[in-house]
Amino acid sequence: MGGLGGRFTNRPLISGEIEPLSDVMTSDKEVKVVVEVPGIEKKDIKINAHDSSVEISTTDTAQRKYRRVIELPEEADIETARSTYKNGILEIVFNKKAKQKGRQINVE
Numbered sequence: 001m002g003g004l005g006g007r008f009t010n011r012p013l014i015s016g017e018i019e020p021l022s023d024v025m026t027s028d029k030e031v032k033v034v035v036e037v038p039g040i041e042k043k044d045i046k047i048n049a050h051d052s053s054v055e056i057s058t059t060d061t062a063q064r065k066y067r068r069v070i071e072l073p074e075e076a077d078i079e080t081a082r083s084t085y086k087n088g089i090l091e092i093v094f095n096k097k098a099k100q101k102g103r104q105i106n107v108e
Contacts, residue, residue, distance in 0.1 A: 016055040020056070020084030024070060031076040031094045037066050045085060047092060054092060077098040 023033040035056050037045065044062035048055045052074070057067040072078075074093070080095035 017057075017065040019068050020066045022056075022068055022070055024073070026073060026075075026096075029096055031073055031096060033070055033072070033092040033094075035068065035070075035090040035092075036088060037064075037085075037090050039064050040066065040088070042085045045090060047081075047083060047090075049081050049092075049094075051078070054078075054081075056090065056092075 007036050020035050020037050022033065025032045025034070033054060037056070037058070040058055042063055044059045046055075046057045046059060048057075049072075055067070055069045055072050058065055075096045076094040077097045078094060081092060083090060083092040085091075
């Protein structure tokens with residue numbers, strides 16, 4: 001025994017998942033989610049939309065591991081989701097749900 005006292009090992013560092021930067025913007029007609037995932041190929045990005053959130057992650061084959069769950073505004077219609085990826089920026093756009101209009105109910 002001696003030397004460095006075992007503080008350093010030859011094991012490789014294990015890289016965990018990185019939570020990417022993101023932003024949610026709303027306009028009159030849509031909800032846009034912008035996520036920064038640089039250094040990733042388009043084929044390695046996975047997007048799963050749920051009722052009130054969207055999950056962005058990378059596949060196991062990607063060089064960098066990203067994962068983020070982003071809460072969506074209630075009016076985001078996940079059935080209309082579309083996405084683009086360019087220069088490390090992922091954009092996911094949802095149309096806003098049509099507002100429910102009231103209706104008159106006749107008494108029978």
